[in-house]
Amino acid sequence: MNVKAALDRQERARIQSDALALKGEFDNGGIPDLMAAIHEREQNRLAGGLNYSLFRSNGVRLVGRLPPFKLREGWRHMNGPPDGDEPPGQLEHLLVYSIRLSPKFWLMVGDDIGLLSRLDNTFLQMFIIGLALAVTLAVGGGIAVSAGFLRRIDAITRTAEAIIEGDIGQRIVLRGSGDDLDRLAASLNHMLDRIGVLMDALRNVSTAVAHDLRTPLGHLRQQLEDARSRARSTGEYAEAVDSAIAKTDSILETFSAILRIAQIESGSRKAGFRRINLSEIVASLVQSYGPTAEEQKRVLAASIAPGITIDGDRELINQLVVNLLDNAMRHTPAGTPITVSLVEESGAVALEVADKGPGVPEAERERIFERFYRCEASRTTPGSGLGLSLVSAVSGLHRGAIQVLDNMPGLKFRIEFLRTAGAA
Amino acid sequence: MRGVLAFYTRPYSQRQVRVSSGVSAANEVPGLPMKLLLVEDDAETAAFVLRGFRERGYALDHAQNGRDGLYLAIEGSYDVLVVDRMLHAMDGLSMVKALRSAGVATPVLFLTTMSGIDDRVEGLEAGGDDYLVKPYAFSELAARVNALARRPPASKEITVLRVGDLEMNLLKRTVTRGGEAIDLQPREFQLLEYLMRRADQIVTRTMLLEGVWDFHFDPRTNIVETHISRLRSKINLGRENDLIHTIRGSGYCLRAPATAS
Numbered sequence: 267m268n269v270k271a272a273l274d275r276q277e278r279a280r281i282q283s284d285a286l287a288l289k290g291e292f293d294n295g296g297i298p299d300l301m302a303a304i305h306e307r308e309q310n311r312l313a314g315g316l317n318y319s320l321f322r323s324n325g326v327r328l329v330g331r332l333p334p335f336k337l338r339e340g341w342r343h344m345n346g347p348p349d350g351d352e353p354p355g356q357l358e359h360l361l362v363y364s365i366r367l368s369p370k371f372w373l374m375v376g377d378d379i380g381l382l383s384r385l386d387n388t389f390l391q392m393f394i395i396g397l398a399l400a401v402t403l404a405v406g407g408g409i410a411v412s413a414g415f416l417r418r419i420d421a422i423t424r425t426a427e428a429i430i431e432g433d434i435g436q437r438i439v440l441r442g443s444g445d446d447l448d449r450l451a452a453s454l455n456h457m458l459d460r461i462g463v464l465m466d467a468l469r470n471v472s473t474a475v476a477h478d479l480r481t482p483l484g485h486l487r488q489q490l491e492d493a494r495s496r497a498r499s500t501g502e503y504a505e506a507v508d509s510a511i512a513k514t515d516s517i518l519e520t521f522s523a524i525l526r527i528a529q530i531e532s533g534s535r536k537a538g539f540r541r542i543n544l545s546e547i548v549a550s551l552v553q554s555y556g557p558t559a560e561e562q563k564r565v566l567a568a569s570i571a572p573g574i575t576i577d578g579d580r581e582l583i584n585q586l587v588v589n590l591l592d593n594a595m596r597h598t599p600a601g602t603p604i605t606v607s608l609v610e611e612s613g614a615v616a617l618e619v620a621d622k623g624p625g626v627p628e629a630e631r632e633r634i635f636e637r638f639y640r641c642e643a644s645r646t647t648p649g650s651g652l653g654l655s656l657v658s659a660v661s662g663l664h665r666g667a668i669q670v671l672d673n674m675p676g677l678k679f680r681i682e683f684l685r686t687a688g689a690a
Numbered sequence: 691m692r693g694v695l696a697f698y699t700r701p702y703s704q705r706q707v708r709v710s711s712g713v714s715a716a717n718e719v720p721g722l723p724m725k726l727l728l729v730e731d732d733a734e735t736a737a738f739v740l741r742g743f744r745e746r747g748y749a750l751d752h753a754q755n756g757r758d759g760l761y762l763a764i765e766g767s768y769d770v771l772v773v774d775r776m777l778h779a780m781d782g783l784s785m786v787k788a789l790r791s792a793g794v795a796t797p798v799l800f801l802t803t804m805s806g807i808d809d810r811v812e813g814l815e816a817g818g819d820d821y822l823v824k825p826y827a828f829s830e831l832a833a834r835v836n837a838l839a840r841r842p843p844a845s846k847e848i849t850v851l852r853v854g855d856l857e858m859n860l861l862k863r864t865v866t867r868g869g870e871a872i873d874l875q876p877r878e879f880q881l882l883e884y885l886m887r888r889a890d891q892i893v894t895r896t897m898l899l900e901g902v903w904d905f906h907f908d909p910r911t912n913i914v915e916t917h918i919s920r921l922r923s924k925i926n927l928g929r930e931n932d933l934i935h936t937i938r939g940s941g942y943c944l945r946a947p948a949t950a951s
Contacts, residue, residue, distance in 0.1 A: 508939075518825060519908065522823075526907070534808065535808070538808070550877075553875070553876075553877060554877060554903060554913050554917075555911065555913060557913070557916040557920050558911050558912060558913055558916040561916055581904070581906060584904070584905060585905075588907075588909045588911075591911065592909055592910040592911050595910075595911050596910060
């Protein structure tokens with residue numbers, strides 16, 4: 267044990283140096299000076315002084331308490347009478363250094379090293395106690411911690427079970443300690459919030475689907491009933507049937523749009539993304555809409571920067587642009603100009619479709635992407651209210667940011683595609 | 691082969707006799723009737739389709755599952771196969787894959803309730819030639835089946851298309867009528883080419899959207915109608931007789947006045 271060795275070395279140095287100092291006194295002033303020096307040291311006994319004994323060569327002790335023994339120079343260990351600081355029943359353990367002052371006199375300087383020799387045991391004891399303490403703490407603490415942990419896991423489980431049972435409003439109670447479990451619980455809660463929002467949206471959509479389809483189905487039924495009771499000629503019947511088919515088609519169209527949006531939002535189309543030339547697609551679509559625009563006495567102007575490419579799905583981008591053009595054509599009166607622009611600016615590709623029509627009040631602008639949302643002004647125009655939802659879904663799939671802006675007058679859709687969006 | 695001929699033996703064609711309108715006039719083929727195999731497990735749909743085609747003078751067989759369909763398709767010589775994608779005992783996709791690997795090249799039209807874009811691509815990759823999403827108008831199905839049945843062999847290199855006095859040179863990208871040059875925009879050229887390749891056949895609006903614009907959805911704006919009317923006035927050159935006929939409720943048909951059957 268290094269500590270013990272160091273202490274031992276230190277002790278020996280102290281004893282030896284004192285012995286040599288006393289020899290110096292003797293050399294200088296003989297027995298009287300030595301006696302005086304010893305006496306002075308004895309006074310300091312309580313202050314940690316050493317034991318001193320002076321012997322004649324014949325073994326007669328002149329000074330001190332150390333028992334007589336065979337005189338020889340050097341170190342020895344010996345047991346002395348108890349001096350009170352040792353455990354009961356044990357003798358004092360002394361380390362003694364003997365030095366021959368002259369042919370006639372011997373000096374012995376010793377110190378009680380019981381403390382030092384007991385250090386070994388103390389260390390061992392401390393080690394054992396420490397170990398026991400550590401084990402106790404570890405096991406106890408472990409039990410305590412795991413009991414707490416299990417209690418909290420139980421709480422999470424109970425919450426999960428309550429949610430499974432249908433109480434979606436349940437949340438895991440946080441302790442506020444910010445530990446791992448709390449963080450986990452917080453993200454679980456966050457996830458539950460998100461799921462809740464999605465479920466609400468889904469519920470709203472299903473309700474909207476039901477509502478939106480009930481109206482045309484109701485009309486269809488009325489019409490058929492009307493034809494049944496009033497149509498007199500084959501021609502009238504045929505007309506009623508044609509109209510019923512048209513109504514059915516529009517209902518089916520709504521269904522396909524819903525399914526298509528769901529498919530786009532699932533993100534599965536992303537796997538088929540290729541580099542596509544957006545400039546060509548937009549230019550070709552604008553060209554395709556030219557005759558119709560002309561027929562409606564509109565100016566369809568396009569400013570398309572050449573060679574702009576993005577990673578995407580050609581068919582969906584086609585539909586996005588078509589829906590925006592359709593939207594502009596259907597919700598503005600004939601003769602209203604429409605502008606399409608495609609530019610690349612500071613790493614982003616911006617596509618804009620703008621009209622000079624009546625526009626949409628600001629309060630309604632955010633809502634126009636909602637499924638089945640129809641602006642007040644356009645409730646009477648035919649349409650499913652899904653065209654812009656699809657635009658938003660396609661834009662989202664392509665990581666595009668879509669904005670509805672005031673074209674002063676009119677409406678402007680602006681979609682920004684991040685050009686650097688991972689060329690996968 | 692249980693059930694294979696269940697519908698075949700039912701005399702639908704004798705039950706309902708309707709006077710052929712202008713629609714079927716373009717579809718009817720003199721001589722041998724076209725032979726069709728319908729592989730469809732939904733009884734109602736099958737009855738509807740079978741009745742429709744019988745009225746138009748087609749000869750039909752019906753299989754209720756892919757296994758029977760495959761057997762019939764390999765044995766019989768059909769002009770077109772109409773195959774539902776979702777079938778019991780071997781689905782339509784596997785059936786057509788097996789058929790193609792057996793070297794049968796009969797044109798296949800898939801019917802499906804899956805409107806997914808990937809589903810369409812999957813169907814075409816499996817060896818399908820066309821794809822129609824349920825529910826559909828019968829006229830749409832009829833037009834597509836007719837187009838598939840009369841599809842010219844792909845090997846034939848055509849450089850000039852002729853319908854009456856209308857001529858299209860595919861190499862020079864020129865169109866003339868009675869020797870007079872007609873100036874067309876690229877999209878109009880594409881549209882006319884599509885119609886000329888299917889002269890005397892009904893071409894539906896959806897077929898044009900898919901074939902000319904590559905739109906697999908229905909735009910709300912009537913781009914087909916406006917393009918057709920513009921093309922029509924361009925190729926009429928002020929003449930009385932239209933070459934492009936509008937077939938009400940079905941689509942369009944490019945037909946030379948003299949060659950009308």
